[in-house]
Amino acid sequence: MRQLAKHVLKLVITLLLGGLLAATLVRFAPGFGMDEAQLDIRLNNQSIDALKRQSKEGLGAFYVHYCERLLRGDFGMSRTLERPVAELIRERMPETLKSVALGLLLGWTLGLSLACLTAMARSAALDSIAGIFCGTLLCIPAAVLAILFVIAQAPERLVLAAVAFPQIYRYARNLLIRSMNQPHVLTGWAKGLGNLRLLFWHVLRPAAPQLLAVAGVSASLAFTAAIPVEALCDLPGVGQLAWKAAMGRDLYLLVTLTVLVTAVTLIANSTCELLGNMLGTRHA
Amino acid sequence: MKWARMAAIIFLLTVAGACLLANFVAPASYAYQFREEPDAAVSRHHPLGTDDLGRDRFSRLLYGTRVSLLLAPAAAVLASLLGLLIGGLAGFAGGWTERLVMSATDLFLSLPWLFLLLTVRAVLPLNVSPILSVTITFALLGCLGWAGAARMICADARSVRESEFVLLARASGNSGFRLLWRHVLPNLRPIALAQFWISIPVFIITEANLGMLGLGISEPLPSWGSLLRELQSYTAITGQPVQFVPLILFIAVIGSFHLVLHDEELTV
Numbered sequence: 001m002r003q004l005a006k007h008v009l010k011l012v013i014t015l016l017l018g019g020l021l022a023a024t025l026v027r028f029a030p031g032f033g034m035d036e037a038q039l040d041i042r043l044n045n046q047s048i049d050a051l052k053r054q055s056k057e058g059l060g061a062f063y064v065h066y067c068e069r070l071l072r073g074d075f076g077m078s079r080t081l082e083r084p085v086a087e088l089i090r091e092r093m094p095e096t097l098k099s100v101a102l103g104l105l106l107g108w109t110l111g112l113s114l115a116c117l118t119a120m121a122r123s124a125a126l127d128s129i130a131g132i133f134c135g136t137l138l139c140i141p142a143a144v145l146a147i148l149f150v151i152a153q154a155p156e157r158l159v160l161a162a163v164a165f166p167q168i169y170r171y172a173r174n175l176l177i178r179s180m181n182q183p184h185v186l187t188g189w190a191k192g193l194g195n196l197r198l199l200f201w202h203v204l205r206p207a208a209p210q211l212l213a214v215a216g217v218s219a220s221l222a223f224t225a226a227i228p229v230e231a232l233c234d235l236p237g238v239g240q241l242a243w244k245a246a247m248g249r250d251l252y253l254l255v256t257l258t259v260l261v262t263a264v265t266l267i268a269n270s271t272c273e274l275l276g277n278m279l280g281t282r283h284a
Numbered sequence: 285m286k287w288a289r290m291a292a293i294i295f296l297l298t299v300a301g302a303c304l305l306a307n308f309v310a311p312a313s314y315a316y317q318f319r320e321e322p323d324a325a326v327s328r329h330h331p332l333g334t335d336d337l338g339r340d341r342f343s344r345l346l347y348g349t350r351v352s353l354l355l356a357p358a359a360a361v362l363a364s365l366l367g368l369l370i371g372g373l374a375g376f377a378g379g380w381t382e383r384l385v386m387s388a389t390d391l392f393l394s395l396p397w398l399f400l401l402l403t404v405r406a407v408l409p410l411n412v413s414p415i416l417s418v419t420i421t422f423a424l425l426g427c428l429g430w431a432g433a434a435r436m437i438c439a440d441a442r443s444v445r446e447s448e449f450v451l452l453a454r455a456s457g458n459s460g461f462r463l464l465w466r467h468v469l470p471n472l473r474p475i476a477l478a479q480f481w482i483s484i485p486v487f488i489i490t491e492a493n494l495g496m497l498g499l500g501i502s503e504p505l506p507s508w509g510s511l512l513r514e515l516q517s518y519t520a521i522t523g524q525p526v527q528f529v530p531l532i533l534f535i536a537v538i539g540s541f542h543l544v545l546h547d548e549e550l551t552v
Contacts, residue, residue, distance in 0.1 A: 135539060139535040141493045144512050227402065232497075247499070261399055262395050
């Protein structure tokens with residue numbers, strides 16, 4: 001319980017600081033306060049004065065107002081798309097979450113399976129082939145992978161799996177090989193313990209906390225890769241929205257998306273860390 | 285794996301040499317348009333054909349590789365120096381300073397890298413001259429890429445601070461700055477160097493991603509991002525297989541960096 005509270009506190013502080021960083025970027029960006037609404041002849045003097053006051057407020061006041069609005073669920077208006085940011089996120093977040101979840105599920109299944117196979121087989125040839133294949137995938141930017149999938153007419157949603165898979169494989173393989181070389185595992189091996197029993201009871205279980213830590217990191221990796229993949233494969237998700245916002249210099253939208261994705265990845269990381277700690281304690 | 289590392293180093297040196305001599309090796313300038321020959325096939329004059337604007341692909345590949353291979357290390361130097369300064373000072377100071385700096389580093393690391401990069405890039409003007417866009421792109425990479433390096437360097441600085449020779453130097457009356465300058469920083473050089481090498485392929489890949497999204501280096505100056513963007517127009521019917529040459533070179537260069545790094549990481 002204490003650990004959970006500590007994690008939540010850390011999450012809140014990080015988000016508040018992240019929000020401050022985001023607000024600073026918006027407040028000091030060139031063009032801040034240049035609102036075309038100030039030229040609207042339908043507005044009376046009081047409204048125009050209010051708009052001018054708002055554009056002249058200092059960073060502190062701006063940040064407080066920004067947080068107030070976020071807490072009320074008012075994420076502001078997108079300048080380029082002329083729609084409420086909350087509405088845009090509600091519309092597009094499920095698409096990204098679906099892609100990320102599918103990508104991670106497939107990436108983990110493939111990566112962990114191959115890592116288990118490589119670690120258990122103890123075959124230099126298999127290790128080299130898997131290493132070269134994953135190494136090559138690691139050298140290809142996510143944007144290029146997206147294009148290659150489009151050219152090959154493969155399902156675009158699988159690009160995230162192709163991005164996550166080599167990273168997962170590399171970490172999992174190193175972890176499992178290190179576990180495999182532990183004296184108690186070697187003893188079990190020498191005494192003729194079955195491969196599966198050895199893998200599940202003596203290799204995967206002790207490595208689970210570290211694997212969970214990698215799971216948290218892979219969520220951040222998948223969200224990051226979602227930008228080029230969705231932008232180039234025309235998938236209507238948050239990544240594509242971020243790209244459109246960047247091209248249109250729609251900072252308010254971009255900053256809100258960054259804070260939101262940061263929150264999602266932080267929650268994923270914290271959950272994985274907590275689970276890892278629990279497993280680690282139980283195993284010890 | 286020594287032979288593979290040697291081969292990787294030789295390959296990287298060859299590519300770097302060819303790119304540095306681009307002015308002599310390239311058949312034309314990267315921006316020169318052969319207006320009568322757009323989308324030309326491979327020929328003696330154009331070893332990789334021309335693009336849809338009639339520019340020689342081979343020349344653009346050489347100049348583009350030069351931009352990425354020269355500026356990614358420059359950005360990596362900036363990131364490593366920032367990491368050395370921030371991480372080194374935090375690790376050397378210890379206590380609250382270290383905790384505060386490491387919390388800031390954690391915050392920086394928890395922000396999704398490409399989202400952060402897009403946000404900061406969008407703050408700055410997008411329609412700028414090619415030279416300014418190169419400077420902005422790689423300066424941004426250098427300024428935002430310090431956090432990982434700082435974390436590693438801080439951990440190393442902490443262990444150096446607690447080592448016996450530093451204790452002896454302190455007991456001999458060395459002041460804080462002298463201790464840092466003469467005893468701590470020289471011992472952080474290997475980890476800073478490893479971070480420098482690790483950052484180069486990361487920055488090259490990030491620039492390629494940014495370039496493909498149209499947020500990297502402006503035309504007509506080529507970079508790997510803009511060269512790989514040509515694949516977007518590839519179709520099975522009209523596309524030429526030579527369009528994949530930049531991608532193959534890209535994979536070979538990044539793969540070589542990984543091979544060199546593999547040993548570099550082990551030696552640190």
